Amino acid sequence: MAHPSTSVAEALDVADARHWTRRPPVRPATRLRHLLRDQDAADLAPRLFAYPDAVTRWAAGDTVGLNPAHRTLIEREIYRTWQPDARRRAHQQILHHDGCVTVQLHARFTYTTSCGEFHDPRVRPLTEDLPTVHARALFDARHRDADEDELRCILADGIGEAYFFHALPADQQQAAVAISDLHFVQFHY
CATH class of the missing domain: 1.10.720 (Transcription Termination Factor Rho, Rna-binding Domain; Chain A, Domain 1)
Known part of the structure; x- marks a missing residue:
């Protein structure tokens, strides 16, 4: 299952496969x-x-x-x-040792601000390290078998913080980012 994925859940499963013991x-x-x-x-x-x-x-x-x-x-x-236990152990080790969860994706985004909602027609190729809080939320959601919409929402929040709003002060980060069209996603950790 090394084919490109448009599903966050499948991309996480493929990344988890690198940590299997059998x-x-x-x-x-x-x-x-x-x-x-x-x-x-x-x-x-x-x-x-x-x-x-x-x-x-x-x-x-x-x-x-x-x-x-x-x-x-x-x-x-x-x-x-x-191997759900091996998966959980790998996630815990990554999070407890400030491990890096890198996401590579090609997607279109929608931004919601106090002025309204804006759709970006471009497919953006991004490679970003997710903030630890978002990586933890993504792993927790996957462990409880959350649906694809929830996983995309968590990923969009992480991408928003890591890429779109990283240079803004916390009081100016009032926009919300959503993934409107996901063409490719891959995780590395």
Whole structure:
């Protein structure tokens, strides 16, 4: 899953994969058996766009009807759920040692000020180190499986502080930044 991502959650999962202590299973049936340890087929099936019976059958080794789209979704679920304890430890070490969480993104932004809302039509390529408070909020939101909108909001706040408002005094930082269109996002830590 090293492909470019337009999802903050997926980009965090890919960055977290660099801190795994063991590799996840490779075969789809083995991956599904791992995923079915913590949840039942009825809960997993909607995320794979499949029927629960098909998920159970695939986990048993019968891969009839398992197409490349399903394989990609299974891989995404593995990246989302693999080694949660190693993920939390890595996040704690990064935050406790003032580690750097760098985000690289290509996005359009919207700014809300006391004068109104402004849409920037440009796709801005940015590479910034997130402030620790925003990195902590991003990790905490990911641990509780927050939705994409909340993750984007936290990321936009961090980008706003690190890039757009870094030269302004605190009393002048009255604008809000939102990501209106995300073309690419990648994290490094």
